Amino acid sequence: MTSESRLDRAARSESIVFTVNGRPCAVDVHPDTPLLYVLRNDLKLKGTRFGCASGLCGACTVHVDGRAVTSCDLPMWSVAGHTVTTIEGLAGEGGLHPLQQAFVDEGAGQCGYCLSGILMSAAALLADTPSPSLDEITAALERNVCRCGVHARVIRAIRAAGGKHP
Ligand code: FES
Ligand code: FES
Numbered sequence: 001m002t003s004e005s006r007l008d009r010a011a012r013s014e015s016i017v018f019t020v021n022g023r024p025c026a027v028d029v030h031p032d033t034p035l036l037y038v039l040r041n042d043l044k045l046k047g048t049r050f051g052c053a054s055g056l057c058g059a060c061t062v063h064v065d066g067r068a069v070t071s072c073d074l075p076m077w078s079v080a081g082h083t084v085t086t087i088e089g090l091a092g093e094g095g096l097h098p099l100q101q102a103f104v105d106e107g108a109g110q111c112g113y114c115l116s117g118i119l120m121s122a123a124a125l126l127a128d129t130p131s132p133s134l135d136e137i138t139a140a141l142e143r144n145v146c147r148c149g150v151h152a153r154v155i156r157a158i159r160a161a162g163g164k165h166p
Contacts, residue, residue, distance in 0.1 A: 016080045020045070021089030031077035036060045038076060039086060047087040047116050051145075058144030061117035062086050068124035070143065087116035090123060099123055102161035103154070110148035118144045122158045131162045 017026045020043060027042050036053075039045045039062070048071060051059030055073035062071045063085040090097045096104070099122055109115050118141060125132055125140035132140070137158050146154065 035074045036071040058117040061120040099161040102157040106157040108153035108157040114146040
C-alpha cells in the first residue's frame with residue numbers, strides 16, 4: 001500500500017458505533033476495514049485469531065447479534081449498530097461458559113489456535129439447538145479448520161456441553 005492510499009483511507013475513515021461484549025464502542029476506521037482488524041488492533045481483543053483472512057478457516061469466528069460469522073471478511077460498515085461477542089465475552093460472571101469447561105474436561109485442543117473460533121461456532125449452535133446431533137455439530141463446524149486434528153475431542157466436548165454424551 002502506498003503512502004497516498006493510506007492517506008486516502010485515513011481521510012475516508014468514519015466513526016462506527018457498535019457493541020462489543022456488552023459495552024458500547026466507537027472506532028474511527030475506513031468502513032471497509034474488516035471487523036477482525038478492529039477487534040485485534042484497535043480494541044486489543046486478541047482472542048479472536050487471524051488465520052487465512054479469506055473467510056475459509058474459521059479462526060476469526062465471532063458472534064454478531066448471536067450468529068456465528070467470520071470477522072476477517074466482515075466490513076465494519078455492516079457491524080454499525082449491531083452487537084458483537086468475542087471469545088473474551090463468552091464466559092459469564094459465574095465463570096466459564098459450559099462449552100469452555102467441557103473443552104477443558106475433554107482436553108479438546110492441542111495448539112489451541114483454532115479454538116476460539118470453534119468455541120464461538122459451537123456456542124451459537126448450542127444457543128439454537130441445546131442437544132445437537134452429530135450431523136448438526138458437523139454442519140455448524142463446517143467452516144472451522146483444526147490443523148491439529150482434535151475433531152473427535154471437540155465433538156465430544158460439544159455433546160457433553162449440550163448434555164449429550166456419545
Ligand atoms: S481468518 Fe477468518 S476465516 Fe480464516
Ligand atoms: S488445536 Fe491446533 S489448530 Fe486446532
